[in-house]
Amino acid sequence: xxxxxxxxxxxxxxxxxxxxxxxxxxxxxxxxxxxxxxxxxxxxxxxxxxxxxxxxxxxxxxxxxxxxxxxxxxxxxxxxxxxxxxxxxxxxxxxxxxxxxxxxxxxxxxxxxxxxxxxxxxxxxxxxxxxxxxxxxxxxxxxxxxxxxxxxxxxxxxxxxxxxxxxxxxxxxxxxxxxxxxxxxxxxxxxxxxxxxxxxxxxxxxxxxxxxxxxxxxxx
Amino acid sequence: xxxxxxxxxxxxxxxxxxxxxxxxxxxxxxxxxxxxxxxxxxxxxxxxxxxxxxxxxxxxxxxxxxxxxxxxxxxxxxxxxxxxxxxxxxxxxxxxxxxxxxxxxxxxxxxxxxxxxxxxxxxxxxxxxxxxxxxxxxxxxxxxxxxxxxxxxxxxxxxxxxxxxxxxxxxxxxxxxxxxxxxxxxxxxxxxxxxxxxxxxxxxxxxxxxxxxxxxxxxxxxxxxxxxxxxxxxxxxxxxxxxxxxxxxxxxx
Numbered sequence: 413x414x415x416x417x418x419x420x421x422x423x424x425x426x427x428x429x430x431x432x433x434x435x436x437x438x439x440x441x442x443x444x445x446x447x448x449x450x451x452x453x454x455x456x457x458x459x460x461x462x463x464x465x466x467x468x469x470x471x472x473x474x475x476x477x478x479x480x481x482x483x484x485x486x487x488x489x490x491x492x493x494x495x496x497x498x499x500x501x502x503x504x505x506x507x508x509x510x511x512x513x514x515x516x517x518x519x520x521x522x523x524x525x526x527x528x529x530x531x532x533x534x535x536x537x538x539x540x541x542x543x544x545x546x547x548x549x550x551x552x553x554x555x556x557x558x559x560x561x562x563x564x565x566x567x568x569x570x571x572x573x574x575x576x577x578x579x580x581x582x583x584x585x586x587x588x589x590x591x592x593x594x595x596x597x598x599x600x601x602x603x604x605x606x607x608x609x610x611x612x613x614x615x616x617x618x619x620x621x622x623x624x625x626x627x628x629x630x631x632x
Numbered sequence: 633x634x635x636x637x638x639x640x641x642x643x644x645x646x647x648x649x650x651x652x653x654x655x656x657x658x659x660x661x662x663x664x665x666x667x668x669x670x671x672x673x674x675x676x677x678x679x680x681x682x683x684x685x686x687x688x689x690x691x692x693x694x695x696x697x698x699x700x701x702x703x704x705x706x707x708x709x710x711x712x713x714x715x716x717x718x719x720x721x722x723x724x725x726x727x728x729x730x731x732x733x734x735x736x737x738x739x740x741x742x743x744x745x746x747x748x749x750x751x752x753x754x755x756x757x758x759x760x761x762x763x764x765x766x767x768x769x770x771x772x773x774x775x776x777x778x779x780x781x782x783x784x785x786x787x788x789x790x791x792x793x794x795x796x797x798x799x800x801x802x803x804x805x806x807x808x809x810x811x812x813x814x815x816x817x818x819x820x821x822x823x824x825x826x827x828x829x830x831x832x833x834x835x836x837x838x839x840x841x842x843x844x845x846x847x848x849x850x851x852x853x854x855x856x857x858x859x860x861x862x863x864x865x866x867x868x869x870x871x872x873x874x875x876x877x878x879x880x881x882x883x884x885x
Contacts, residue, residue, distance in 0.1 A: 527732035531791075534685055535746035535798060536722025539714050545749050549736045627736050628780025 415594040419601060422588050429584025430605055436498075436570050436580060437609075440505035441563055447506065448513025452551075453543045455518060465514075472511030478572045480504045485576040501573035501580075509566045516558045520551045553624040560617035564610050571606075581605060636699040638663045638802045638833040639684060644693035646679055646857075653679045654857045657693070661802065661850075664831045668844035668865075671854035672880070677837040680854065681804050684835070685724045686717055697723050698801040722750050725795030725803040729810050731787040733779040733794070739766065740775040743794045751798070758797070765793040769823050785816030789823055796832075803827070805836040841884050845869050853877050 419426070451469070455462045472480070485500035495503070524547065532542040552559070574583040585602040589595040637660045644657040653676045661667050669677045682688040684695055686703050695702050702720045705712050712720065733742050743762035747753040753761075766772050769789040779787055788808055795803050805824070809817040821843050828834060828847050838844060844851055844865060851868040853861040853876075861868065861877050872878045 525732075527728060527730050528734055530687055531726070531728060531732035531734070533687060533718075534721055534724070534726035534728075534804075535794070536718045536750040537746070538718045541749055545745065546734055550734075553736060627778045629735065 415592075415597045418592050418594060419588060419597055422592070425584045425588060426581070426601060426605075429579060429581040429602075432498075432579055433567075433570050433581040434609070436502055436505060436573065436578070437567050440502055440570075441509060441566050444506045444509040444566070445513050445559075447510035448517060449548060451510065451514035452517045452521060453540070455514075456521070456539065456543065469511045469515055469518075472508055473515065475508075477504065477508050477569050478575065480508055481572055481576050497573070497577045501570075501576060501578040504573075505566060505569060508569070509562065512562050512565075513559070516555050516562060517548075517551045520555045521547065524550060524554075550629075553627065553629045556617060556620060556624060560613065563613050563617075567606065567609060567613070635662075637661055637696070638665070638698055639835065640694075640696040641680075641684070642694045644680065644683060644690050644695065646676075646683060646688060646690050652857055654683070654690075657857075657859055659852065659859070659862070661833060661835060663801075663833055665849040666828045666834045666836065666847050667850045667852060668848040669835065669837045669852045669854060670839070670841075670844060670880070675854040676857040677854050678806055681806050681835060681837050684802075684804055685721050685726060687726075718750070722746070722798055723801050725798055725800035727788065727791050727795050727803065727805045727808045729807040731779075731784070731791050731811070733782075733787055733791055735779050737778075738775065739771060739777050739779070739782070739790050742779070742790060743797050746794070747797050761797055762793070765796050766790070768796075768826075769793045770819075783816060784812045785819045788812065788816075788820045792820075792823055792827075796827075802833040802835060805834060805838070807837050807839065809838065809840060839884075841869075841881075853880070 451465055455465055481501060481504040484495065484504050485497060488495065488500070528546060528550065529542065532546040537546065570580055571582040573580055574586060577583075581602050585598040589598040639659070639661040641657055641659040644654055645652070646654040657680055659667070669680065671677050679688055683690045684697075684702075689703065694704075697720060700720065700723075703712055703717070704710070705716055734745065737745060740759070740762055743765060744755065744758040747758040747761060748755055763772070763775070766775060769792055771786060771789050771793065774782065774786065774790075779790070782790065792808075808824070809820050812820065817840070821840060824834070824836070824843070825847055836843070836848075848865050851861075851863060851865050852859055853868070855876055860874050861872065863873070868877070869881065872881060
């Protein structure tokens with residue numbers, strides 16, 4: 413099994429790739445989720461801004477992620493905006509998944525019983541307070557499976573960033589297979605690592621499910 | 633100032649599209665008074681109630697809560713912004729037909745929520761108030777329960793405690809017993825009767841004739857958006873002034 417020992421020798425590359433992947437993933441989903449929540453709140457206001465936001469969301473949903481990454485990394489310098497591959501990749505992940513998070517939450521908001529909102533208004537909640545304390549927690553509980561799905565998609569989208577030269581996990585595998593000509597083993601290793609992260613995510617989501625179950629939300 | 637009415641409604645009108653739901657409603661509710669609002673479905677009862685805390689925005693007319701006008705910032709001569717409106721709504725309580733307890737919060741948290749996050753009260757103080765109110769409505773043993781585990785009557789008693797927690801100038805009841813099975817109606821009406829004897833100001837949209845007769849200081853009858861009768865319960869039930877009310881009472885009896 414010399415191929416495996418070669419990979420073991422190259423473990424530094426994989427570890428640093430894994431670190432970058434995790435960092436990109438965690439930073440992007442946290443910021444994207446907050447941004448998604450902000451967008452849903454702004455959509456509630458129903459101003460002229462909300463039309464623009466809806467258009468932006470739909471634009472993101474119809475755009476392949478890779479094109480967005482290309483656009484930010486190769487396109488923006490033409491306009492004089494030059495970013496490192498890492499920043500461009502992170503920004504692409506944030507924008508793209510914020511749109512999806514917003515869309516998931518918005519869908520759930522549309523079917524949230526108006527009575528909860530009226531009760532909050534009647535008790536003197538301002539729109540922002542109401543959104544944070546009454547609306548958002550319910551949306552999060554109800555959309556948990558969809559949000560979880562989106563997290564896994566976001567994780568896998570980090571792999572695209574290898575194409576704009578971000579040194580993440582897939583890039584590590586690619587560099588190992590190109591250097592030592594052992595593609596199968598190199599990719600098996602990263603598949604296992606992506607799989608492991610996904611399983612951890614699934615477990616965390618399952619655990620989070622008990623919040624909803626305890627509150628009788630499990631009919632969703 | 634003590635004779636300022638808790639709620640004063642003047643020439644309130646409201647249409648939904650072409651349909652006029654309320655026309656020139658005048659109503660004054662003194663502190664400590666209980667007003668029952670009767671009328672058939674679609675007569676405008678709920679809309680009138682929902683105008684009082686601006687859940688529906690009236691087309692014309694003025695509404696004052698304890699002397700302060702809701703919906704319009706009179707000093708600045710413009711409609712109230714969200715924050716001002718929220719401040720006015722915090723001075724009224726509302727109990728809904730469908731309870732509308734927040735499902736992600738426990739019974740205790742439901743009652744503490746507005747005092748803490750609207751009034752900025754310390755959690756310990758809000759908890760003490762909430763516990764006392766849950767005691768009052770007989771729900772002390774369910775503090776940690778989530779709403780979905782409660783019966784309709786229990787939910788409604790919690791939502792009454794939730795409204796009381798804000799120490800409102802007036803509590804608006806929108807058909808509080810209409811979604812309950814007959815066995816549960818009594819427990820909610822008992823709580824409401826106790827509140828009236830404690831001096832709470834209440835406006836109650838209801839179909840419970842017995843409650844209206846026994847508890848109210850005023851009975852208001854709405855028909856097609858107009859108050860056609862407004863009198864003390866003794867007069868209303870024993871000596872109605874209009875043929876319409878007489879018919880209504882006959883059918884309800």
